[in-house]
Amino acid sequence: MTAIVHLVLAVWASSVLGQECGPVAFPITDVRTDLAAANSFMRGIPAKIGTPPQDIVMLPWAELNNTYIYDEQSDCDPSIIFNEQICKVRRGGYFIETDSTSFSKTSDLISAGGASQEITTTGTEIGVKRLISTSLAGRDRLDVGSGFVNIPLGIPRLRWDNGYTTLHALGLGSNSTYLNALVQAGQIPSRVWSLFWGRMWTDFDAMDGSLVLGGYDREKVIGRNFTQPLDYSEETGCWTGMKVTVNSLLVNFRNGSDFSIMPRNSAVQCCIVPQRQLLWEAPSGIVDAFEAATQMKNIGFSFGLHWSARLYNSSFFDGELSFLLSNGLQVRVPNSQFLTPFVDVARNGSRVVDRSKRELLMNGLADQPATLGRYFFTSAYLMVDHDAKTFTMWQANPSVKSSLVAVSKGGCGGTAGGTGTAANPPSTGTGSSSQETPSNTGAIAGGVVGGVAVLAIIAAVFLIRRRRNRDPPVSTEGASDSPEVYHKPQYLPPQEIHGTNMYHHGGKPVELRADNELQPPQYIHSGKRDSRRTVHELDGGRF
Numbered sequence: 001m002t003a004i005v006h007l008v009l010a011v012w013a014s015s016v017l018g019q020e021c022g023p024v025a026f027p028i029t030d031v032r033t034d035l036a037a038a039n040s041f042m043r044g045i046p047a048k049i050g051t052p053p054q055d056i057v058m059l060p061w062a063e064l065n066n067t068y069i070y071d072e073q074s075d076c077d078p079s080i081i082f083n084e085q086i087c088k089v090r091r092g093g094y095f096i097e098t099d100s101t102s103f104s105k106t107s108d109l110i111s112a113g114g115a116s117q118e119i120t121t122t123g124t125e126i127g128v129k130r131l132i133s134t135s136l137a138g139r140d141r142l143d144v145g146s147g148f149v150n151i152p153l154g155i156p157r158l159r160w161d162n163g164y165t166t167l168h169a170l171g172l173g174s175n176s177t178y179l180n181a182l183v184q185a186g187q188i189p190s191r192v193w194s195l196f197w198g199r200m201w202t203d204f205d206a207m208d209g210s211l212v213l214g215g216y217d218r219e220k221v222i223g224r225n226f227t228q229p230l231d232y233s234e235e236t237g238c239w240t241g242m243k244v245t246v247n248s249l250l251v252n253f254r255n256g257s258d259f260s261i262m263p264r265n266s267a268v269q270c271c272i273v274p275q276r277q278l279l280w281e282a283p284s285g286i287v288d289a290f291e292a293a294t295q296m297k298n299i300g301f302s303f304g305l306h307w308s309a310r311l312y313n314s315s316f317f318d319g320e321l322s323f324l325l326s327n328g329l330q331v332r333v334p335n336s337q338f339l340t341p342f343v344d345v346a347r348n349g350s351r352v353v354d355r356s357k358r359e360l361l362m363n364g365l366a367d368q369p370a371t372l373g374r375y376f377f378t379s380a381y382l383m384v385d386h387d388a389k390t391f392t393m394w395q396a397n398p399s400v401k402s403s404l405v406a407v408s409k410g411g412c413g414g415t416a417g418g419t420g421t422a423a424n425p426p427s428t429g430t431g432s433s434s435q436e437t438p439s440n441t442g443a444i445a446g447g448v449v450g451g452v453a454v455l456a457i458i459a460a461v462f463l464i465r466r467r468r469n470r471d472p473p474v475s476t477e478g479a480s481d482s483p484e485v486y487h488k489p490q491y492l493p494p495q496e497i498h499g500t501n502m503y504h505h506g507g508k509p510v511e512l513r514a515d516n517e518l519q520p521p522q523y524i525h526s527g528k529r530d531s532r533r534t535v536h537e538l539d540g541g542r543f
């Protein structure tokens with residue numbers, strides 16, 4: 001019966017309204033996370049959770065199956081995040097589950113309907129092995145931008161992550177409970193997601209990124225696609241399933257000459273990890289070669305938002321970087337997206353930008369797996385298709401225009417058969433998915449529409465009510481809207497900001513990855529944090 005209602009909903013919505021089931025796009029944008037703290041911006045996806053809805057900021061997470069939401073007890077690593085205020089901002093606000101009337105606690109994540117496995121390949125975050133078994137669990141409604149769905153949630157009680165990917169984690173892994181729920185609810189046609197990170201820290205071409213579910217954005221890609229199978233096997237050593245090989249890295253000087261900084265026969269296998277905070281975590285020899293080619297001399301490492309980047313205070317390189325992948329894809333990254341200003345969240349919660357310094361968004365690795373991180377997707381476009389078990393990349397077209405294309409094997413509601421890719425006729429819009437009409441529901445409609453008129457009326461009532469209940473969108477303030485955020489160099493000598501060095505000469509930030517030792521038991525805590533409770537009462541726990 002439920003299945004029939006879902007089917008009817010999907011058919012009715014798409015054939016009568018022509019709008020409800022199809023790909024949806026959400027902005028990846030600067031969101032102010034704490035109304036009590038000026039400039040407390042984090043870049044992510046604004047979302048609502050619980051009843052009444054609480055505002056949080058989420059980061060799409062490529063390998064997690066479950067979605068993990070932080071409450072006031074989800075603490076931050078004090079070696080990277082120096083106080084509670086910074087933690088609250090960098091977490092993207094806290095979800096206070098006790099304030100949500102729709103939160104239902106369960107004994108564990110699996111009994112909440114969560115996925116029973118997360119991948120634990122070497123290179124993933126250190127605590128992921130015990131995340132399912134140690135998290136507080138329950139179900140609540142979550143609206144990332146396409147309406148509320150009720151999904152299982154883990155609320156970490158283990159300090160499992162690194163200090164630089166702290167936002168609420170929207171799990172988009174191979175058995176993603178969020179994608180599964182949207183497909184079952186007939187909101188999207190397939191378990192496909194696509195990502196463009198946008199452009200940051202620049203005045204002239206800053207733009208929001210976009211996450212598309214159920215398809216991709218044709219406006220944001222250029223040329224042919226490069227498609228490979230998703231491979232999660234231990235042997236590949238790539239926990240997101242997306243392994244590529246960088247054959248060559250070219251330094252593109254302003255005078256037009258290009259210089260290859262990778263020796264012949266030194267191709268680097270990389271795991272694509274779009275949530276990571278840099279462009280490339282690469283063997284340190286390559287980062288050294290970049291410095292030699294550009295004659296830049298670092299003054300240490302960044303302990304800010306681009307944690308572990310190399311830091312410079314003079315003689316900034318003004319050219320670009322080109323990646324040549326073994327599959328044929330070429331990606332040219334503009335200067336502004338790999339030599340960014342120094343950025344951090346100050347103790348008072350404000351995001352501060354110091355333009356007198358630059359961070360090279362490449363981190364020299366010793367023996368950890370190399371990764372291509374979020375800044376790669378300022379210049380490349382990624383699509384992950386869990387139904388077809390493939391991932392696809394294009395050269396990105398950095399554009400605020402949007403034209404969504406459904407990618408689907410079956411149809412909405414997950415009930416139709418058939419194969420192949422359904423593409424919509426091109427349409428140019430402003431990022432609103434509601435202009436897209438899936439092309440693959442007609443056949444289903446023909447078969448069932450006659451017998452379901454009554455159910456369709458029920459569905460209509462349901463949909464109208466759902467729309468009425470929907471809250472107005474979170475107000476976001478993007479980089480381009482508030483340039484003053486980027487124009488106030490706020491750099492203080494390291495000891496005044498952190499009480500310790502912000503960057504180390506010769507020192508190196510410690511990696512907390514699964515190839516290190518498991519965390520000591522004191523990282524798991526269950527104690528009450530009275531100071532956090534006070535903060536919550538001051539501002540209602542929301543923005």
Ligand SMILES: *[C@@H]1O[C@H](CO)[C@@H](O)[C@H](O)[C@H]1NC(C)=O
Binds near residue numbers: 113175177
């Ligand atoms: C995916 O997770 C669900 C629980 O959300 C579980 O029932 C199902 O067996 C999992 N699928 C696979 C292929 O393991």
Ligand SMILES: *[C@@H]1O[C@H](CO)[C@@H](O)[C@H](O)[C@H]1NC(C)=O
Binds near residue numbers: 063065115239240
């Ligand atoms: C997600 O769930 C599937 C099915 O349970 C499991 O095989 C996989 O290891 C999990 N994680 C990833 C990244 O695939």
Ligand SMILES: *[C@@H]1O[C@H](CO)[C@@H](O)[C@H](O)[C@H]1NC(C)=O
Binds near residue numbers: 224227421
């Ligand atoms: C990628 O390219 C192939 C071959 O040109 C084409 O058949 C396929 O539809 C393309 N995929 C997408 C998602 O555009």
Ligand SMILES: *[C@@H]1O[C@H](CO)[C@@H](O)[C@H](O)[C@H]1NC(C)=O
Binds near residue numbers: 253255256257
């Ligand atoms: C361009 O600039 C680079 C770096 O300064 C230099 O090595 C190279 O010779 C220049 N090429 C030309 C054609 O001037």
Ligand SMILES: *[C@@H]1O[C@H](CO)[C@@H](O)[C@H](O)[C@H]1NC(C)=O
Binds near residue numbers: 313314
């Ligand atoms: C850059 O940093 C070095 C070492 O910390 C310092 O000696 C130098 O004066 C700084 N240069 C500028 C332009 O700030």
Ligand SMILES: *[C@@H]1O[C@H](CO)[C@@H](O)[C@H](O)[C@H]1NC(C)=O
Binds near residue numbers: 038347
């Ligand atoms: C927050 O701290 C930064 C850096 O110390 C400072 O520049 C800024 O003015 C402070 N903001 C407020 C609102 O106090």
